[in-house]
Amino acid sequence: MSLRRLLRNIGFETGLLLIGIPLLLWTLIPIYHMFLFAISPKDAAFSGQLWPTNPTLRNFGTVLSQKHHFLNHFWLQMFNSLVISIGTAAITLFVATAAAFAISRLRMKGGRMVMNLALLTYFIPAAFLAVPMYKTMGMYGLLNNDWALVLAMATIASPYAIWILRQASDKLPVELDEAAMIDGASPFQLFRLIYLPLMVPSLIAVGTYALLLAWNEYLYAFLLLSKNTAITLPVALGNFLSADDSPWELLMTAGFLYALPPAAIYYAFRRYMSSGLTAGAVKG
């Protein structure tokens, strides 16, 4: 009896491993392949070895010192990515915090409708909104301007941000507002002195979300920015594709450097991010 149970347990654990190991390989192979390219010398990168015979950091040196004509503006493009991400986070936070305050705390008439219309944005597939967005940015005279990408990304980040912030704000007790108003606080003072300080954790989560969204974005960046000194890093990486003699090991090195910050931020804020995301999902 107990032997049978033991065998069954062993069978179960083996079954779990048989799912886990392929899953691990499936997840990591493209990422490991990228890393392998980054630490391989130029001619050894294609040999198909699991670990290079002479691992080297020279590729990182070449990328960081911009010693290849594909990477002349590496630091500038990294900086553009950073500026646009921070700009997107700032605009999203400003717009979404204010909107969530109006909908949740001031119980705006028609607030529910504003929320629903905002969420409707996500029912327009991203690539489909991109075409009209490109034309519109042209009309506003913003093409090739950082603002075009910042505003486009804020447009996409805001509905989710408002939704999350509204949920968090609904949990704050109404009595706080009542007490403050008895003391003669104006709505603006409510916003600044009560609402903002209590919302800090949610604001961090939403800001991080907007930051990552903008940092990772390729399509809108590729459409809205085109000057070599104005583009963000992902667009520069995409431009490698247009030439046949592209230095792949450098592309993978630059790509690795570009992928590091979002991965690090994601893991640092993992608790916030996944609980925020899934809380809404299960309710819906």
Place this chain on the structure above:
Amino acid sequence: MTASTIDTMARRGRTRWASFGLSERQAWSVLFVAPYVAIFIGFVVFPVGYSFWLARSPQLYVELAADPIFLRTVVNTFVFLVVAINVKMALALFLSGFFTHRRWWVKVLAVLFVLPWAVPSIPTILSVRFMLNPEWGVINQLIFRLTAEDGPNWLNDPALALTLSMLVHIWKSLPFWTLILLAGRLAIPGELYEAASVDGAGAWHRFRYITWPSMSMLYVTCTLLSMIFTVGDFNSVYLLTGGGPADLTHVLATLGIRYLRLDQVGLAMASIVCALPLILPLVYFMMRRLSR
């Protein structure tokens, strides 16, 4: 307004929430919501309306239908949606069950498993593209070493290339949906499973009579949402195949951008309008589900 009415309003205000009076509170809320509304009108409502206006000429649709790439693209998009999403969601449902098992290594795996979703798509998709290169890609190198024969020219075969794009899409978005479904599974009370085990229910019966009935709503909602998102997935196809070979692997997301790059804005908008019959039913079902 007399002094006495102001006085009574003020006194009433001190005891009630609406101390500024309804209209003043509304005025403030309009002020607070205005920045978002401005963005929404400027960058969603106006562009969408403008695109419908640009796509108004019936001539465009005649032109579009005459483009052989277009028909192929519609078929590709349809295949992509039906195959990739169902495979992905079924896998996500299965894996969400896998991740409920408490083992130290399952926890470690769960942390690594999110990587494809957490890192930006461009370097990883390009990495896959390099792996698939027919001459020096690592996959064909291995095939050559093992069988002494040349491997297939992966991205040069339209059917194979589209399949690989679907795999890339699954690779990228599987973690997200698995996490959502995992949260759904964890919300099911554990007592239900304990009671079922006491009654001698096997794994299949527990899934069939406990897990699935509590998850089916979430599962269908996620599938619908994923379909809407995937119609707009530009990266998985563009970065892997670029729409090639010979423009045979385009989906509607990449075709619209292709027309835009060729300066045929009318056609780009028209191709998007053609996707509406695909999207509107999804949005309709989604709205009905969410408002329930």
